[in-house]
Every structure is written in C-alpha cells, then in structure tokens.
Amino acid sequence: MNPKVRDEGYDDLLDAAEEGEAYYLACANGHGSLPPRRTCPHCGSVDLSEESLPDSGTVETYTTTQVAAPSFASKTPYTTAVVDFGPVRLTGIVRADAEDVEVGMRVGLAVGRNTMTGNRMLTFHPR
Amino acid sequence: MTTVRIAGATLTHFGSHPDRTGRDLFAEAALGAREQAGVPRDDIDEVAYGNFMGELAERQGHQGPIMAEAAGLNCPATRYEDACASAGVAVRAGVSAIRSGRADVVLAGGMERMTNQETENTTEFLAIAADELYEVRAGMTFPGAYALMQRAYMNEFGGEREDFAHIAVKNHDHALPNEYAQYRSAISVEDHLDAPMISDPVGLYDSCPITDGAAAVILVSEEYAAEHALDAPVAITGTGQGGDNIALQDRTHLNRTPATARAADEAFADAGITPDDVAAVEVHDCFTVAEVLALEGLGFYDPGEAVTAARDGETTKHGSLPVNLSGGLKAKGHPVGATGASQITEMYRLLTGEHPNSEYVDGRVGVTHNAGGTVASAVVHVLEVDA
Ligand SMILES: [Zn+2]
Numbered sequence: 101m102n103p104k105v106r107d108e109g110y111d112d113l114l115d116a117a118e119e120g121e122a123y124y125l126a127c128a129n130g131h132g133s134l135p136p137r138r139t140c141p142h143c144g145s146v147d148l149s150e151e152s153l154p155d156s157g158t159v160e161t162y163t164t165t166q167v168a169a170p171s172f173a174s175k176t177p178y179t180t181a182v183v184d185f186g187p188v189r190l191t192g193i194v195r196a197d198a199e200d201v202e203v204g205m206r207v208g209l210a211v212g213r214n215t216m217t218g219n220r221m222l223t224f225h226p227r
Numbered sequence: 228m229t230t231v232r233i234a235g236a237t238l239t240h241f242g243s244h245p246d247r248t249g250r251d252l253f254a255e256a257a258l259g260a261r262e263q264a265g266v267p268r269d270d271i272d273e274v275a276y277g278n279f280m281g282e283l284a285e286r287q288g289h290q291g292p293i294m295a296e297a298a299g300l301n302c303p304a305t306r307y308e309d310a311c312a313s314a315g316v317a318v319r320a321g322v323s324a325i326r327s328g329r330a331d332v333v334l335a336g337g338m339e340r341m342t343n344q345e346t347e348n349t350t351e352f353l354a355i356a357a358d359e360l361y362e363v364r365a366g367m368t369f370p371g372a373y374a375l376m377q378r379a380y381m382n383e384f385g386g387e388r389e390d391f392a393h394i395a396v397k398n399h400d401h402a403l404p405n406e407y408a409q410y411r412s413a414i415s416v417e418d419h420l421d422a423p424m425i426s427d428p429v430g431l432y433d434s435c436p437i438t439d440g441a442a443a444v445i446l447v448s449e450e451y452a453a454e455h456a457l458d459a460p461v462a463i464t465g466t467g468q469g470g471d472n473i474a475l476q477d478r479t480h481l482n483r484t485p486a487t488a489r490a491a492d493e494a495f496a497d498a499g500i501t502p503d504d505v506a507a508v509e510v511h512d513c514f515t516v517a518e519v520l521a522l523e524g525l526g527f528y529d530p531g532e533a534v535t536a537a538r539d540g541e542t543t544k545h546g547s548l549p550v551n552l553s554g555g556l557k558a559k560g561h562p563v564g565a566t567g568a569s570q571i572t573e574m575y576r577l578l579t580g581e582h583p584n585s586e587y588v589d590g591r592v593g594v595t596h597n598a599g600g601t602v603a604s605a606v607v608h609v610l611e612v613d614a
Contacts, residue, residue: 110360133477134361141472161382161481163374165366165426169351172366180366182375182476189476191365203382214364221364 109136114220118211122153124188132187156208156227157185164198171217183207183224192222200226230449231322232459233610234332235264236572238442241560242409245342247439249278249285250297253338256443256565257298260334264445264457271445272330274304275321277314277337278564283352284340298334298443308564310356311513313337314442315567315597315606319466321446322608331451336443337569339562349437353563356600358474370434370514371426372475372601377516378428379481384531388428391515392419393538395432395557398512401544402554404583409438409560433515438560442569461575465498465609467491473603484602487524491596491607495526498592498609502526506590507577508548509570511598511605512555521596522550525607544587552577552584567597567606578612 113135116122124132125148127140132151139146162181165172172178179194179201193212194201207224214221237259239252253276261268274295281287291304307317314337321335341349353369354362362372380386396416402408414432422431452459469489472478479485495501502525510525512518522533527548536542542550553559553573556566574593576582593610 107360141477161375161379163371163378163426163429164424165368165371165374166423167350167368167370167425168347168366169354169363169368170347171351171363173347175366178366180371180375182379182481191361191367191474191476193365203378219364221366222361 107136114211114222117209117222122209123150124153125149126151126187134188151187153209154185156206157183157190159201159203159205159207160184160189161203162194162201171214174216181224190222192224194224196226228326231325231463232447232449232452233444233461233463233575234266234447234452234457234459235260235262235445236575237263238407238569238572239440240407241438241440241562241569243342244439249281249287249338249340250293252340252439252441253294253336253443254297256336256441257334260443260445261298266332266445266447268299271300271302271332271334273302273321273324273333274298274300275307275317275324275333275335276304277307277317277567279308279310279313279339280352280355280563284344294338300334309604310599311511311561311563312567312597312599312604312606313564316468316604318444318568318571318608319468319606322463322466325446325448331448333446334443335446335568336441337565337567338441339564340439341437341562342439346437361474361476368426370429373514373516374426374429375475376481376520376601377514380516380519381428383482384534386534388420389416390534390538391433392416394512394515394518395419397537397543398551398555398557401552401584402558405554405559408554408558409436410554410558429514435513435556435561438562440560440562440565440569442565442572444568444571461578461610461612463608464611465494465500467493467497467607469605471603473600475601483530484520484524484598484605486602486605487521487596487598487607488526490605491525494607494609498611500592500609504592505548505594506592507552507574507588508550508594508596509553509574510550510555510596511566512551512557513561515557517598518550518555520602521598525594525596544584549587552582552587570595570597571608571610574610578610
C-alpha cells in the first residue's frame, strides 16, 4: 500500500493519540467503538460522538512473538497486548521487556512506527 | 424441504505438494468425488468452492470457474471466502441451493496451496484474516491471535500448557492410520513442551502445519438420490453459521467464541438433535486452544471445562466423545480453504465405516465445526448416517 495515502478515521485517531488526545466513539447506549466506523457495532446506532479515551488501561492479555511475518521480521521478540481502557480495548505493541509484561499491568498509550514498513501503530508504555 | 444427501466425498493427501497447482489439487478431489457418486457430468447444477488466499499464493482470482473447469464441468461456479471457514460456507451454500429447490446436484469443496511460499510469507498471508489496521499493524500473527486468546483463557479458567499438550498428542495419535494426513507420527507431551515457542503460550506443537490440499463432496437432493438409486447413506441434516466482531479487542470475551455457539444452536435445531446425540466431532483445532474453545462453544462443555478433556481421556478415540478422529487440523493438516469440506469428507468416512478410525464411532450422528480467523466466522454441520 502507498504509505502516503491515509486511512481516514484510523490515521485521525493516531494523529490525536500522538498529541495525547486519543478518543473513542460512543453511542447513546453507552457502547464504545473505534474509528473508522459509521455505526455502533453493538447496537447499530448511527449517532456516534468522539469521547476522550482514559489516559491509561490495563493489560488483559498479551503474547511475545518469536516467529513473525516479514513486516516484523527484524523486531522479534516483540510483545503484542490487548489493553482494556474501559469503554474500549486497544491492541498494540508493548514497549517493555517481555518478562516484565503481565496481565493487569497498567499502561499508557502512544504511537510508534514500524521501521520495516513505515506504518504507524499503537504502542503501550508501563505507567 | 428436501433432505440433502452426500453421494461422494473425497480429499487429496494433505501435506507438502509445493509444485502442484491449485487447479490440479482440486481436480483430483473433485474427480474422485464425481467417480464415487457416479453422477453424470450434465446433472451437476453448480459448483460451490472455498479458497482463502489464492490471489496471494497463486496470483489467481476468479477461482470458481477455473475450478469448475478443472473438475470437468461447465456450470455456474462461485468461490466462497470466509478465511479458514471458506469451504464450510461453500458446503453450506450447496446445502442451501438444494434445499431451496434451485439445484438437485452440487459439487462443493475447497482448495488451498500454501507450501509454494516461504513460511514467513505464508505467516503474512494468513494474518490478513485479522483486522489489518488494529491487529496486523500491531504485529498480530495467526498464532499470536490464538496466543492472546489462550492466555486470556488460562488467566480466567486456569489450565496448564501440559493440558494443551495432551490435545496435540491425541490428534497426532488419531492421524496415525489416516492415509490422507500430513503427520502420521506420534508425539509425546515432552515433545510438545520441549518444542520452541512461536508466540507464547502457543508453541510449535500447539499449531497446525502449513498444508496443500483439496476436498470435494457431491451433494444431492433426496429425490435425486432415490430416482437414480444412488448409494448415499449419509445426510447433512443440520447447517448453521455464526458471526462475531473480527478484531479480538471488540469482543465481549477474549476467551469464548459465540460465533460457534450461534452456528451450533442453528445447526442442532435444524437437525433436531442435542449435544447428547453426537457420537463424534471434527472441530477446527488450528491451535490446541481452538479445540478447547470449539468444544465449549458447541455446548459439549461449559466455559473453562474443556481444557482437560483430552488429558482426562474424554475426547480421545476411546473416550465418551472422540474429537478429531481424522487427526484434526493439527495432524491431518490445514489447507485453509479446503478444511471445512475435508471435515465433511472425514465425517462421512467415519460414519460409513470407511475410515480407519470408524470403529471408535459409537452412534450415527456426527458434527463438524469450521472456523474462520479468530472465529469471527463459524460453520457447523450435522451429519447422520441412515437418516
Ligand atoms: Zn451502541
């Protein structure tokens, strides 16, 4: 894919996260979801608003990958986690040694770049 | 509504066939099924074909007509793609076409060619079944996704890596006499525990291999079978499909697979059976934890209970509910877009007494479970012999 072409919604969220102003989408029924989205995946509401994401979350699960796809080949071992921020969860790379990561640990959100592909991605940092 | 019967069901050897084209693999399976069924060429109304990554592996799109041609047919042909559940949804489409009265005879099946690529490329291709923006860009691979689910499972319900090892040991044992299986070698719990990690807690022996292969079934209406005096003792009496959010992060639970439960509820109600009626199951064990999640989603176990089923002997060939008598994806192999149809073929062989493990099936009802991605898609079929 041409890295100069944006993925609207997703890249907008990463831009905001880089400024420390990450958000999620909320419907009137209290469901959280992530952009790009025109409808709530839980109830189908089309009335979505942007709400501030809590500034930290907790690791719900994680894995340290030894055998990667070519796009991460020089990054192994690396740790991917799913982090619970309350209204939504996010998936990203944990910027910590694998042995220091555990379920329940508190992390903050940032944005990193995969130097192999040039793609940005969400990253988590121990708090 | 007519009953759908199986008039023929075959598969190719599952394994490493890097030089064989997809069309050749599918032709072998399709011609085998056609010969078994004895159905004239012009009576086949449609082809329903499953394939996942043909554009990446062979730079070949529009695979429906190619595969119909390879099978010696000239009829409408459609490719179905739901990641690893592609052939399961193709079979379901064939069942629906016959039940609706639109078709009397359907060739359903699937094919995947995978070993012609470097392993790291195949790893990348498989990952496209996950959410590109939120998961793949965060380094999630297919084993990595199941590792996230396995850790979430172990964190809430417990279970040791040794419990998962017993699932792999069981499926390798089941594959030993299966001439179509990729791995016909016994492994021990120690082999499993000593093997390298791929994406912890998923190790090498928790994972299915990379496989080339194809499978095909000839589905016919009850009326067609009677009119042509076909030998078709097995009927597909139930079909169901469920869906879920594609990204793990968007699901209510990271350690449950409600798409499987939805597919099972529909298929079991369709067939008028309960889990107690089932004599054997083929489940989608792309990773050992996937077998656990499948058995719980299908309703054979409560959440958190299936992890010790293999270790306790309940799901081995001598157990009360033999699971993956074919060897499963783990040992029989997992040519992604063929797997759902191969499960139908293996269950057909198990129920008709033609499978080397048929002696372990005590009953006349079998269930197949085929899942796509991290079970954002699931398809369940109920097969009954002498129904
Ligand atoms: Zn909502």
